[in-house]
Amino acid sequence: KKCIESKKDIYYCRVCHTLLEYYIKSICVQNNINVILGGYTKGQQYIKNSELFWIYEKSDYNIIELFKNDKKFSELSAIFQSPIKYMTEKFGNIVQLSPFKYMTWNENEILNIITEELKFKIPKNSWPDKSSNCMFNYVSQLKTMKQFGYAQHETELSDLVREGELSRQRALEIIRTPIEEENLKKPLLKLGLCIDDILNY
Structure with a gap:
């Protein structure tokens, strides 16, 4: 906070x-x-x-x-x-x-193992899509893009694309996971903050 x-x-x-x-x-x-x-x-x-x-x-x-x-x-x-x-x-x-x-990186295989065998429940909403990141990651990613222009997700996915373990199309889908206002409200509320606290400066 x-x-x-x-x-x-x-x-x-x-x-x-x-x-x-x-x-x-x-x-x-x-x-x-x-x-x-x-x-x-x-x-x-x-x-x-x-x-x-x-x-x-x-x-x-x-x-x-x-x-x-x-x-x-x-x-x-x-x-x-x-x-x-x-x-x-x-x-x-x-x-x-x-x-x-x-x-070897295989997104579908990994998701299948953790959901079917380990009974992990994938969050309905997460940034990026299908990740186990916390709710605050929506806030973090929004602020990072505003302040720095890019972050580790872009470099990580670029590495996987260059190594042939992830398609460029899927990487772009992940990076373009939308950040809606509703995604920001809940983590900010836990901190006693609101949307204006991260947008108006």
């Missing part, structure tokens, strides 16, 4: 991924777990995609400035000075393996 109200250019997916990594690995430390099986799906190379580095740099700077004097969240400033360095120094003994990295 503080990030949105600040009106600063912030890449929310970056913040979310970093915080998820921090808390998941903190739980691993508490329970003496050294291996994490799971995480990123195939194509998610946002740590390596140089096209995103300028976005990270700008967003990280704004996070640092926003929280450096905030006693409750001051650690955020420390983390975003250098997220990779911070995580390596704090959780360097934890290994994370992503199974999808070693599999």
Whole structure:
């Protein structure tokens, strides 16, 4: 909420991924777990995609400035000075393996396995289409496109298209998943915000 109200250019997916990594690995430390099986799906190379580095740099700077004097969240400033360095120094003994990295990408097969065998229910509405992303991803994607012009979804899908694991047509369908006003209201309401808070600045 503080990030949105600040009106600063912030890449929310970056913040979310970093915080998820921090808390998941903190739980691993508490329970003496050294291996994490799971995480990123195939194509998610946002740590390596140089096209995103300028976005990270700008967003990280704004996070640092926003929280450096905030006693409750001051650690955020420390983390975003250098997220990779911070995580390596704090959780360097934890290994994370992503199974999808070693599999041929097949969207229909993956969806069939997780829905039929694992009984996962695909959200009726999600951004992008048929994803398990949270409701806030609608807000994040809208703001990212307004502030930066593109985000990791575009680079990830481009990689899959170049590798021949996803058709260009399907990639465009995913990227063009509509963002309706109704999709934005619910996550904003949870934060005590409204549409005007993300559009009028």
